[in-house]
Amino acid sequence: MPGTITSVSWEELVTTALLGTDRRPAGADGGPAGLLDAAALHTVRRRAGLLPASPAARPDPAPADPRPPLPPAARHRLAQLLADRSAPGGSGGRRGTAPDLTELIPQWLATANQQGFRAPAQLLPALLDAARARTDLRPHALAFAGPRGLWLAGLNPEWKFALRGSSGGSPLPRPTEPEAVVRLWEEGLFAERVALLGAIRAHDPAGALALLATTWTTERAEDRLMFLDSLRTGLSPVDEPFLEQALSDRSRNVRATAAELLSALPESALAGRMASRALSCVSPDLSGDEASVAVEAPHECDAPMERDGVVAVPPAGRGERSWWLGQLVEATPLTTWPARFGGRAAREIVALPVADGWAEELHAAWCRATVRQRDPEWARALLGAPSLPPSSGPGTSSLAERSKLLGVLPAAERGGWVADFIAAHGLSEAFQLLGVCPTPWAEPLGRAVVDALDIARDAGSYPWSFSGVMGLAERCLNPAEADRLEVLTTTPDEPEDASPGANGYWSEAFQRLVSTLRLRAAMDAELIPA
Structure with a gap:
């Protein structure tokens, strides 16, 4: 039997198994038992004939982390918090009197980072697992994990999220190392390049802009958008020429982001153009005995308006003219309005009655402009006194909008x-x-x-x-x-x-x-x- 079995190739055995032994016999008896005997013999022979594989290269050693270690009690506490993060809650939704340790992890990590401690090596896997499960933990968890955490994340595909927006565990070159900066910018992975641009932008905004300009025209649209978003850090008039060129970008999202950034620069040419348009729409109403605001919303959205970031097609349920008006006012420097309304302060302007039912639209646009331009005076004016009911306040009744205004104070x-x-x-x-x-x-x-x-x-x-x-x-x-x-x-x-x-x-x-x-x-x- 062995001679008969070994004369049948593995491919023939697979074919027989697929077609069935009644249609294609195999082995000494030609039945299922013979097929299994032949397959077993072939399997043993193939395993015995395998050559040892070449060993894979060892990973580079983990980088050093010079931060001091956690005190023993804090290390024990971290282990307890990480072990409890997936513990089930109380039955029937009743939580009991015990603290919810899961909700305390972010605070613990924030405090540990403030104190400058490093994560214990033995707890890095559990820390990365917790960060994988909860996106709200990731910034603090990855900062605490440090370079060793990123090194470890590079060895496990389940932790690849940690490498997004990082240098993959490798130290970024310093701005004083121009050759290394250019090499990483031109040859690095996207996450490495984002991290590099952000790091340089935080210390040398003009240098980061110059680096971005060297490859801007060859970048993918989605990458251009991410890189452009990094210019929010350290945004200044120096960025205006670059952003003005980006208004003609092939990508609509890139154009919109460039327009938003330019509108946050009150002295930019785009801000001036938007102010000119808004002033033709919003003005003092001189027809009555008391001061009020007159509104004449735009009748069209022309090509120059679209180039400056105005989206022509409104969302479902919104009228075109109100949609265009809101975008013009939102992008207009708030310093424009006191001169328009006879030197009145923000609080007085917001208190003026608005004709023809435009108050809600106008005030909502002023709220968005205030958040974008980070103007505390206008935030106070639009919030009004906290004792006023939200529905009768001077600005918006939306609590979401109010929370954004509060963030300016x-x-x-x-x-x-x-x-x-x-x-x-x-x-x-x-x-x-x-x-x-x-x-x-x-x-x-x-x-x-x-x-x-x-x-x-x-x-x-x-x-x-x-x-x-x-x-x-x-x-x-x-x-x-x-x-x-x-x-x-x-x-x-x-x-x-x-x-x-x-x-x-x-x-x-x-x-x-x-x-x-x-x-x-x-x-x-x-x-x-x-």
Whole structure:
């Protein structure tokens, strides 16, 4: 039998298996058993005849990380946080009184990076796995992982996300090494080139622009867009000639980004052109006894307007003329309007009545211009007093737009405005506004949030309606507030009209808040260098 079996090639055996032994016999008995015997013998023979493969090259050693190691307690805490990140929550959506360790990872990483510690080598795999699962962790996690984390990511395809926008674990050349800079720019991977351009832009904006110009015309459209976006860092009038040329780019997205960047330069030629167009549309209304604003929206979107970034076709549900008007006003320097309205300040201009129902469109465009140009005076004017209801404020009633306006204000002023807003209106509309306040919350804001939660509990409100704010409080309240909040952990008698069991939920939530604040305090203490 062996001689008969070995006379059949492997290819013939495969053919027989596909067609069936009844149509194409193989082996001594010609049946399925003979086919299997032949396949087994061939397999043993092929394995025995294999030659050892050439060994792969060893990877380069991991780069050095000169940062100091974590204190032992902090290292143990990090291991605990990473091990708990995938732990299931409580049954039925009830979280219990224990802190949610998963939500504390970003804060722990931010503090560790501020202190300048390096990640323990044995925890790098778990750290990269956590960053792969949660995009919100990636900036802090990769900064903490450092060069060794990037080196390790290069050895595992599952961690390739870490190499996007990085140098792949290799140190970037310094601006004082022009030959190495040019070599990496011309020969490097896209992620390496993005990282290089960003690094140079942060220290030498003009040098980064000159480097980008050397290859601009040969870059792919999607790459040009990414490179152009890096010019936001250090944007200045020096960039104007380059951006003006980009207005004629083949890619619509590149043209739009160039126009946006130019409109953020109040002295640019594009800003002047947009201001001229906007002034022909928005003017003082001289027909009445009281000052007001007259609006005559554009009747067409011509080729020069499109070249300057105006999108001709509006989204579904938007009128063409209002769509064009908003884009013109959004790209107009805010310094244009006081002169147009007789020297009035921003607050006075925003308070003027607007004719023919154009107020919402005009104010929304001013809001976008304020965010783009980072103008605190206009932000204050459009936000108005925090005591005013959002629906009757001078600017926009959109909480999303208001949160963007708040982001223009200095950090301390931002928190104070939101504290006064909560004191006047409660927490039901404050969640988005709280998200832009600096952390840990300053005492006025923290007190306003806790007082509003206490009022909601006493009023018999549904506690789960405030779960988002409670989660923010766990992460953003000053840990020093824990002792003061202890009194809120008791379970008072429920009002007759309260939801059944609501006070038990409230007590549980406040217990979790206090325990989380104390845990955060312990974590911060563990990260203090010895």
